[in-house]
Amino acid sequence: MSAPFPETPGDTEWFVHDRFGMFIHWGIYAAAARNEWVKSIEEINDQDYQKYFDRFDPDLYDPKQWARLARQAGMKYFVITTKHHDGFCLWDSELTDYKATNTPCGQDLIAPMVEAFRSEGLKVGFYHSLIDWHHPQFPIDAAHPQHNDQEMLKSNKDRDMAQYAEYLHGQVRELLTNYGKIDMLFFDYSYSSQKGEGLLADGKGKDDWQAEKLIEMVRDLQPGIVVNDRTEIPQDYKTPEQVQPDEPVTVDGKPVLWEANQTFSGSWGYNRDECTWKSPEMLVQMLVDGVSKGGNMLLNVGPNGRGEIGPRAVERLEAMGQWMRLHNRSIYGCGPSDFSAPPDLFAWPFGCVRLTGLAGKVKYAQLLNDASEIRFREGGEVGYHLAPESSDTVILELPTVKPPVIVPVIELFLK
Numbered sequence: 001m002s003a004p005f006p007e008t009p010g011d012t013e014w015f016v017h018d019r020f021g022m023f024i025h026w027g028i029y030a031a032a033a034r035n036e037w038v039k040s041i042e043e044i045n046d047q048d049y050q051k052y053f054d055r056f057d058p059d060l061y062d063p064k065q066w067a068r069l070a071r072q073a074g075m076k077y078f079v080i081t082t083k084h085h086d087g088f089c090l091w092d093s094e095l096t097d098y099k100a101t102n103t104p105c106g107q108d109l110i111a112p113m114v115e116a117f118r119s120e121g122l123k124v125g126f127y128h129s130l131i132d133w134h135h136p137q138f139p140i141d142a143a144h145p146q147h148n149d150q151e152m153l154k155s156n157k158d159r160d161m162a163q164y165a166e167y168l169h170g171q172v173r174e175l176l177t178n179y180g181k182i183d184m185l186f187f188d189y190s191y192s193s194q195k196g197e198g199l200l201a202d203g204k205g206k207d208d209w210q211a212e213k214l215i216e217m218v219r220d221l222q223p224g225i226v227v228n229d230r231t232e233i234p235q236d237y238k239t240p241e242q243v244q245p246d247e248p249v250t251v252d253g254k255p256v257l258w259e260a261n262q263t264f265s266g267s268w269g270y271n272r273d274e275c276t277w278k279s280p281e282m283l284v285q286m287l288v289d290g291v292s293k294g295g296n297m298l299l300n301v302g303p304n305g306r307g308e309i310g311p312r313a314v315e316r317l318e319a320m321g322q323w324m325r326l327h328n329r330s331i332y333g334c335g336p337s338d339f340s341a342p343p344d345l346f347a348w349p350f351g352c353v354r355l356t357g358l359a360g361k362v363k364y365a366q367l368l369n370d371a372s373e374i375r376f377r378e379g380g381e382v383g384y385h386l387a388p389e390s391s392d393t394v395i396l397e398l399p400t401v402k403p404p405v406i407v408p409v410i411e412l413f414l415k
């Protein structure tokens with residue numbers, strides 16, 4: 001059953017259908033290997049951060065392999081960080097020298113990636129950071145790596161947000177002009193709610209980005225593109241981050257499209273020493289849970305400095321792919337149900353599942369993984385010495401042993 005379909009400025013039909021995408025956070029921070037925010041967290045200045053730029057040499061970069069991995073996992077679109085907050089650009093921008101082509105890697109990394117994913121049939125999305133800790137006109141605010149550097153703070157009086165906005169618009173124009181059809185755009189992010197008094201409380205928001213004008217240009221260059229709302233202007237969808245909403249997401253009481261973006265282990269950029277990796281089972285459950293509430297899942301990988309998606313991610317993507325191969329028709333084109341889910345949805349209950357309100361509606365039931373029949377009754381006895389179930393309850397008879405898949409699905413065919 002599909003959710004009520006909100007009106008959106010972009011072409012969101014494919015987005016709602018496809019449900020599952022790959023997020024890719026990749027940049028020179030992969031070399032530090034301790035979070036994409038490393039420059040800010042450790043208050044590293046430009047000079048000390050330069051070593052990651054000078055050494056950026058992803059000699060094993062093979063976007064065809066990334067794209068294959070994503071397709072085999074069942075993902076239908078991808079979103080790549082063209083520029084993250086550190087300001088480093090993966091494409092050959094004419095507006096900066098701070099780009100992949102000037103590192104030992106010496107190439108535009110976006111062009112072959114877009115081509116590889118497209119040829120595996122995936123839709124193309126760009127993440128673009130609104131924040132920029134490298135650009136000389138971007139004010140030094142609380143999140144900026146130099147926010148404690150008193151000398152640098154003095155430069156704020158010469159920093160001009162309008163000039164930065166021009167750069168931002170120019171780069172977005174390049175990205176939406178030079179790589180063919182771009183299906184989605186993920187701006188990141190506004191924090192004007194942090195606006196307050198004092199030098200370090202100057203959060204940025206839509207006026208700083210000149211977001212109205214920016215969106216207008218985006219729509220002009222790529223009609224139909226699906227755009228998120230982190231400029232602070234509501235567009236096509238919302239992006240809850242590292243959280244599973246507990247019900248379909250609404251704004252002012254109206255349902256909206258949404259996509260939870262999730263990590264394997266907490267960091268977005270490659271983080272060598274992080275050991276909090278989610279299990280494939282948990283990841284599949286998160287996907288299913290999101291779809292059942294009308295949301296997509298954008299699951300992140302952080303390729304390393306040599307350009308590889310490491311074994312921990314590969315193992316999980318492959319496991320999800322095995323599940324998706326058998327169960328993708330419970331994901332693509334799916335959404336919230338009008339019926340209430342049985343309690344403890346992800347458990348394998350003993351003996352039976354009771355579905356209230358479904359009597360008279362079910363024609364056939366089967367396990368999706370092997371198309372084996374699940375017999376059912378309407379009301380009546382369950383086991384011994386328990387009061388009979390009411391006649392509006394469908395009782396599905398389960399095998400005692402959970403089927404050998406990480407999240408079993410029972411497919412009901414309704415009359």
Ligand code: GLC
Nearest residue numbers: 025036037188189241261268
């Ligand atoms: C946040 C973080 C960032 C990550 C993003 C993904 O805004 O700043 O590192 O790229 O969310 O949603």
